[in-house]
Amino acid sequence: MDKKLLGKVIVVSGGTKGVGRAASEEFARQGAKVVIGGRDEESALKSIRIMRTYGSDGLFVHTDLLNIDDCKNLFDKAYEKFGRIDGFFNYAGVTPVSPLDTCDEDTFDWVMDVNFKSCFFCCQQAIKYMRESGGGSIVLTGSAHAWGGQKDRAAYACSKGVLLTLMEHIAHNYAVEQIRCNYLTLGWTPTEGEVSLRISQGESEAELRQRASDILPMGRMLERTDYLEGLVYLMSDSSSMMTGSTFRITAGEYI
Numbered sequence: 405m406d407k408k409l410l411g412k413v414i415v416v417s418g419g420t421k422g423v424g425r426a427a428s429e430e431f432a433r434q435g436a437k438v439v440i441g442g443r444d445e446e447s448a449l450k451s452i453r454i455m456r457t458y459g460s461d462g463l464f465v466h467t468d469l470l471n472i473d474d475c476k477n478l479f480d481k482a483y484e485k486f487g488r489i490d491g492f493f494n495y496a497g498v499t500p501v502s503p504l505d506t507c508d509e510d511t512f513d514w515v516m517d518v519n520f521k522s523c524f525f526c527c528q529q530a531i532k533y534m535r536e537s538g539g540g541s542i543v544l545t546g547s548a549h550a551w552g553g554q555k556d557r558a559a560y561a562c563s564k565g566v567l568l569t570l571m572e573h574i575a576h577n578y579a580v581e582q583i584r585c586n587y588l589t590l591g592w593t594p595t596e597g598e599v600s601l602r603i604s605q606g607e608s609e610a611e612l613r614q615r616a617s618d619i620l621p622m623g624r625m626l627e628r629t630d631y632l633e634g635l636v637y638l639m640s641d642s643s644s645m646m647t648g649s650t651f652r653i654t655a656g657e658y659i
Contacts, residue, residue: 407435408640413486415479417467417526418496420444422595423545425451426628427493427635432460434636439482441467441475442496469496469522470514479529489533490540491639494523497545497563499597504558512559519563520570527574531583539582543638544571546589546650548657568650575648584647586638591626591654592616621656 414431418424419440425447428438432455440448440462448464455462465481468474482489497519502511527542534540544567553561567587574585592598594609602612616625631653637643638651 407433408636408642409491410435412436412490412639413439413482413488414491414493414639415439415441415482415489415526415530416493416495417441417469417475417478417522418494419451420447420464422495422597423590423593423628423631424493424495426632427495428462429454430632430636431491431493431639432462433458434640435460436491436639437486438462439478439485440464441469441478443468469518472522472525475522475525476529478526479533483533488537489530490537492526492530492540492542493635493639494526494542494544494567496522499557499560499601501556501601502559503556507559515559515563519560520566523567524570527570527585531574531578531581534583535581540584541639541643542571542574542583542585543635544585544587546571546587548589548591548652548654550589551658572648579647584643586643586646586649586651588631588634588638589650589652589654590631591657592620593626593628593630595628619657624655626653626655 409431414436416424416428419428420442428440429451431438437460445464452462463485465478467478500511530542547564549557549561550564550568571585571587599609613625617623634653
């Protein structure tokens with residue numbers, strides 16, 4: 405196999421769950437060394453064992469995204485271990501039910517701190533280290549909710565909207581340093597968090613999938629594997645002239 409990410413070092417926040425975990429393993433399969441930031445060490449170590457079967461390697465750094473020092477430490481440890489940072493996939497995020505007319509301050513602060521504040525300071529660190537290796541690729545996880553959002557996702561929608569601004573800010577101001585930033589708009593995916601939320605609302609995973617298939621224009625929910633080729637492209641040299649783009653993989657969903 406032609407390994408499209410051979411020699412690269414990629415940091416993934418939220419790399420122990422969902423699309424973040426699948427992407428971490430695929431990045432390694434494509435030749436990258438991967439640094440996983442998250443809290444589930446057991447999950448991360450399983451992924452790292454898989455990475456080593458691909459002839460690559462990984463590192464787990466326990467990261468509490470509510471602690472900005474942890475965000476900085478994630479990149480420091482990545483650089484100490486592998487000597488460079490070429491990519492950053494900001495996957496970590498939370499998606500609580502939070503309508504504008506009932507959202508409390510604690511929920512608002514939690515969503516904005518995890519989804520935006522931590523990403524802001526992770527990007528700060530990514531840029532710092534990418535400069536040393538002549539550039540790199542940052543991918544921010546977006547959502548169709550960023551363009552207004554459904555009624556029960558007000559705080560979440562705002563957090564994803566501000567990430568769109570952050571992406572464009574980085575793209576406009578750091579291209580001269582060969583540091584790229586793009587916004588990957590994810591679709592409706594049955595991740596652990598989404599399934600748990602729906603179960604708490606009295607809906608099984610099977611019922612969720614059926615409901616989604618009736619709503620989504622392309623007829624089914626997205627699986628975490630649906631994003632992998634796009635993510636590899638965004639992290640690879642094949643997209644070296646691509647920055648400031650909104651890359652939609654949503655099964656035709658517009659909110």
